[in-house]
Structure formats: structure tokens, C-alpha cells
Amino acid sequence: MNRNIIWLDRCDSTMIQAARLAGEGAPHFTVVGADEQTAGQGRLGRSWHSEPGAGLYVSIILRLPQAGLLTMALGLATSEAIGAPCDLRWPNDVMVGRKKCAGILVTAEHGAFICGIGINLNHTWFPPEIAEIATSLRIETGREQSRKVILDKLLAAVERWIAVDRATVLETFTQRSSWVRGKRVVVEGVHGVTDGLDEDGFLWLRLQDGTRHRILAGGVREE
Ligand code: BTN
Numbered sequence: 001m002n003r004n005i006i007w008l009d010r011c012d013s014t015m016i017q018a019a020r021l022a023g024e025g026a027p028h029f030t031v032v033g034a035d036e037q038t039a040g041q042g043r044l045g046r047s048w049h050s051e052p053g054a055g056l057y058v059s060i061i062l063r064l065p066q067a068g069l070l071t072m073a074l075g076l077a078t079s080e081a082i083g084a085p086c087d088l089r090w091p092n093d094v095m096v097g098r099k100k101c102a103g104i105l106v107t108a109e110h111g112a113f114i115c116g117i118g119i120n121l122n123h124t125w126f127p128p129e130i131a132e133i134a135t136s137l138r139i140e141t142g143r144e145q146s147r148k149v150i151l152d153k154l155l156a157a158v159e160r161w162i163a164v165d166r167a168t169v170l171e172t173f174t175q176r177s178s179w180v181r182g183k184r185v186v187v188e189g190v191h192g193v194t195d196g197l198d199e200d201g202f203l204w205l206r207l208q209d210g211t212r213h214r215i216l217a218g219g220v221r222e223e
Helices: 014-023 070-082 137-141 147-161 166-176
Strands: 004-011 030-037 055-062 087-089 093-096 099-109 112-120 181-187 190-197 203-206 212-215 220-222
Touching: 004 014, 014 030, 014 055, 014 099, 014 112, 055 147, 070 087, 070 093, 070 099, 070 112, 070 147, 070 166, 087 166, 112 147, 166 190, 181 203, 190 212
Parallel strands: 004 030
Antiparallel strands: 030 055, 055 112, 087 093, 093 099, 099 112, 181 190, 181 220, 190 203, 203 212
């Protein structure tokens, strides 16, 4: 596929720049990347630590008829691009060991999906407030990572995964994630043991009283 890649030295957030370009009619699979983000955005209104030059910060404009299981497909694509053994924490955090090394944020703007992917590549430290929960590929593997190589793998994997049918996305995510079944977690104050995904990709929790509770969104943490 012809890729339209726009690379910026510095921007507020590639989410903002990609949304602006989507509003101007940028085509499907336009990729906006930056060396540095001054206002990187995370899920649930959080910020995304974007050390200049250390990470891969991209937003991909996807013009798809519906979101389907897009965030999960992007999680699978990101974990494949990373290569190192990793885990997927529902809905789409990419973990190496117990720490997060990549995150995904999807918004809908101007009739397109803006798919933000941040991968911690060559960070050697993190600010104290996230040092316990964040890691980078460099820290985990001891090797310098090539942003270009990972970007190429990522775009190829995204292309592949957005074309995959829902059942395969659900099945593969379930196979590759240790978080989907049998993990004792807390989600926004609700405690339970994870009990699989429903057909829309929502997460079932088995509560202590035996009932099942469906998680539609939120941050899942191990208890
Ligand atoms: C999360 O796990 O909270 C989602 C993090 C998403 C970060 C990426 S970095 C590229 C793109 N631009 C942003 O401002 N956010 C996403």
C-alpha cells in the first residue's frame, strides 16, 4: 500500500495534527509521526510521556466504515512490531513483563479513526511518577532500537490486522493476553477475576458472589 507519512520534528500531539489533517481530507492510512510531542495524550485523559527522540510517536488516519475491534487489532499489530515477548493488557496496553512499553489511543474525528500508537523504544529512565509502571525496549533488551525498523514493522502489521475478521482478532487477542482469563484484577473499584471477552471485545469479570460483570472501559490493574 502507498503510505503517506508526514514526519514532524516537534508537535503538541500527533493526535491533534492527524485530526487536523483528517479534517482537511487526508486519505486513509496517512501517518503522522513526531520526534517529540510537547502534549502527548494518553487514554482516560492522561498524558503520554514523550521524551524527544526516545520513542515512536505516531497517529494513523484510518478511514474505515466502523471501528469494529480496532483497538484490539492495533494492540496485536503493536505487539508484533515490538518483537520481544510481550503481553496485552485489555483493552490495548502492550506490556513487557509487568510494565507497559506501548499504548494505544483511538479517537473518531471528521469521519476517520485517529489511531495513536506510542512505543517506548530507547528510554533509559522514566519520571518518578511512572518509573514503577513503564519500561522501554532498550531497558528490557539492553539493545538500542531502530525507530525506522519498528515503524516499518508496525505499519505492515497494522495493515494486516485491520483486514482481519472479528472472530480471529478476538481469538488471537485471547490467546496472546494473560489478562483475558483467570487474572485477579480491579477495574475502577470493581474487583474480580477476568473471564473472557464478549463478541464485541468487552471484558467479563467474575465477581466474588459468582455473578459476571461486563467491563466496557477503564483501566485494568492486577490486584
Ligand atoms: C495510553 O496507553 O494511554 C495511550 C497512549 C498513546 C500515546 C500515543 S503517542 C502517539 C499518539 N500521540 C499522542 O498524543 N498519543 C498517542
